[in-house]
Structures are given as structure tokens and as C-alpha cells.
Amino acid sequence: MSPLLEVKGLRRDYGALRAVDDVSFKLEAGSILGFIGPNGAGKSTTLRILATLDAPTSGEVLLGGHSLVDTPDKVRPLIGYMPDRYGTYDDVTVFEFLDFFARAYGLTGAKRRQRVESVMGFTGLGPLADKLTTALSKGMRQRVALGRTLLHDPQLLLLDEPADGLDPRARIELRELLRALADQGKAVIISSHILTELAEICDTCAIIEQGRLLATGKVEDLLQQDSNLASVELTVRLATGPESEGAWSRAERLLLEQPRVSRVSKEGESLRVSLELEPGTGADVASAALLAVLVTAGLPVCAFGMRERNLEDAFMTVTKGRLA
Ligand SMILES: Nc1ncnc2c1ncn2[C@@H]1O[C@H](COP(=O)(O)OP(=O)(O)OP(=O)(O)O)[C@@H](O)[C@H]1O
Numbered sequence: 001m002s003p004l005l006e007v008k009g010l011r012r013d014y015g016a017l018r019a020v021d022d023v024s025f026k027l028e029a030g031s032i033l034g035f036i037g038p039n040g041a042g043k044s045t046t047l048r049i050l051a052t053l054d055a056p057t058s059g060e061v062l063l064g065g066h067s068l069v070d071t072p073d074k075v076r077p078l079i080g081y082m083p084d085r086y087g088t089y090d091d092v093t094v095f096e097f098l099d100f101f102a103r104a105y106g107l108t109g110a111k112r113r114q115r116v117e118s119v120m121g122f123t124g125l126g127p128l129a130d131k132l133t134t135a136l137s138k139g140m141r142q143r144v145a146l147g148r149t150l151l152h153d154p155q156l157l158l159l160d161e162p163a164d165g166l167d168p169r170a171r172i173e174l175r176e177l178l179r180a181l182a183d184q185g186k187a188v189i190i191s192s193h194i195l196t197e198l199a200e201i202c203d204t205c206a207i208i209e210q211g212r213l214l215a216t217g218k219v220e221d222l223l224q225q226d227s228n229l230a231s232v233e234l235t236v237r238l239a240t241g242p243e244s245e246g247a248w249s250r251a252e253r254l255l256l257e258q259p260r261v262s263r264v265s266k267e268g269e270s271l272r273v274s275l276e277l278e279p280g281t282g283a284d285v286a287s288a289a290l291l292a293v294l295v296t297a298g299l300p301v302c303a304f305g306m307r308e309r310n311l312e313d314a315f316m317t318v319t320k321g322r323l324a
Helices: 043-050 074-078 094-104 107-125 138-150 166-181 197-199 218-222 247-257 285-297 309-317
Strands: 007-012 017-027 032-036 060-063 079-082 157-158 188-193 204-210 212-218 229-240 259-265 270-276 299-306
Touching: 007 043, 017 043, 017 204, 017 212, 032 043, 032 166, 032 197, 032 259, 043 079, 043 157, 043 188, 043 259, 074 079, 074 166, 079 138, 094 107, 094 197, 107 166, 138 157, 138 166, 166 188, 166 197, 188 197, 204 218, 212 218, 229 285, 247 259, 247 285, 270 285, 285 299
Parallel strands: 032 188, 032 204, 079 157, 157 188
Antiparallel strands: 007 017, 007 060, 204 212, 229 270, 229 299, 259 270
């Protein structure tokens, strides 16, 4: 089966600046792609091109087999685009706002009302139908913007930094909405510089820096990329109390004396330890040996574990830490 979206060698120059540089990727229906990169990496430019609002300097994009560059009119009905800055109008209720855009999409009569109601139901905006959009919280306003993007039932959703500025609860709700949309068979591209957020939302990720894709792949694969692991991160916690006085600095010294420990730092209530692995020695064997050293030295270890890698670690690996 051919992918819903195929981006091939996309480039966008602004004068001497190459904002998007030879970007290629594919996206299947029903999957969520996280587009991750720092400010100025080229995320918005790429999304604007995919939304047919800008033309590439070169390259090709196929959506449902149609060229987005040559036949934008054909593909536009398939695309829902939510820009990073979206406005609402004063003195307009949630229902009126969505109804206005439904008209703009050419929906009429009972079909329009039904579509607006269905979108309000899906986004949980039903109870707020008569509220002014200006009186809504940021999370709710953002749902209105998402609802607007869904009115014409597009197959591809392009969401530019939708999680930006949302509180944790609103982010979780957004994640659930996006998952439901993917389950309906829509393909979603969501851009962000909030790396850890995307790990839970996306099936695949594309990491972009200075216009170039540095890595693409399944989130699990990216997380494991350098975990044919040359090193492992451990966290160690010690019991606190009068009897363990001096234990933290003793533990720190002892850990640093171990031949394969490259770094020890205090992180909150734990010590974070970077342990280099010998070829052929698994992370679990190496960390068990380290635990034994601490316990044998009489240190009151109360918690010890391997730190889970997250997308931020993968990002740091791929960008070699340049974008910290
Ligand atoms: N219309 C334009 N004219 C000139 N340069 C532009 C234009 N739009 C974007 N750029 C430049 O292209 C580069 C990529 O910008 P873009 O907005 O795509 O990055 P981004 O990854 O979305 O970053 P942000 O998160 O800050 O929006 C930046 O250097 C930006 O200054």
C-alpha cells in the first residue's frame, strides 16, 4: 500500500537562507508523526508547504497520490492545518465560530449543523457552544482551533506546536484527541520543541535541525539508537538520617573511583551515574556489579535503577548535544 503522504527532497530557500534542506519522509494513514526541532529549524516552513500555503524551491509532495505542488486545489480538501498562531474573533460564540468556518468550507443546511455538532461533540465543546470564544481558557480555545481544522473531515492534519502553552492536563486531553483521530484513520503531523511530550503522542518522529532531517523513525527505535548502548544512566538514592551522614559524598567518591563510571551528579534526591559498558557486558550485569560495590561499602542504598531514556536523550544523541 502506498503511503498517504510522501515528501521527496523538499527544499525552501529564502534568499541565501536554506530554511528546508532536502527533507524526505513518508506517512501512513492512521499514524502520528512528531516533527521535532528547535526554533528556526524549519518546522513551520515545512508545514506551511504541506498546507499549500507556500511553494517549495524544489522537491515534490504527494498526498493520496496527487502532487501537492502541481495540483494544490485537488489536495486542499484532504488537509487540515492548524498554524502555531491562531486567532478567534471577538463577540463570537464557539458555535458561531465553527459554523462560520463550516460555511467557508461550503457546508450547507442540515449537513452543516450536523458537522458542527459532531466536531463539538468530539472535541468536548458541546457544553461551551454558547460561550464567547474570547472567554475560553487557552486549552479550550485550542480545542476550538482544532475543531475548526476538522470541520471538512480532512485526511491529513498539520498541527504546528499545538501543545505549546498548554497545562499538563490540557496536553493529556490533546494527546487523547489526537490518538482518537489517528484511530479514525487520519494521518497527523505535530510539530514541537517539547520533546518529552511528543514521545507519548507520536508513533514516529522526525528530528529536524537547520532545515535538515537528522533522524526519522519509530519512537522506540530512536530511543534505542545509541543503546546498542555504549553507556547506561543509573540513579542511586540513599536513605537519609543521622546514621547516613556523609554517605552521599562517600557514595559519590566511591562511584567516581569505579573504572567505568564517567560522571556522577546530584539530581534532586538522587545521584545520577553514567556508566560506560564493556563490549559484551549487558547494562544489567554492569549495574548489578556497581550496586554490589555500594552495598559492600555499607552505604544505605534505598533505591537503585536504570534511568529510562526519553526522547530528549535521543534528540541529544542525534544532535550531538549541540542544541541543548
Ligand atoms: N518568510 C520568510 N522569509 C525569510 N526567512 C524566513 C521566512 N520564514 C521563515 N524564515 C526563516 O527560515 C528558518 C526556518 O523557520 P521556521 O519558522 O520554519 O522554523 P521553525 O522550526 O518553525 O521555528 P519556530 O519554532 O521558531 O517557528 C528560520 O531561520 C526563519 O527565520
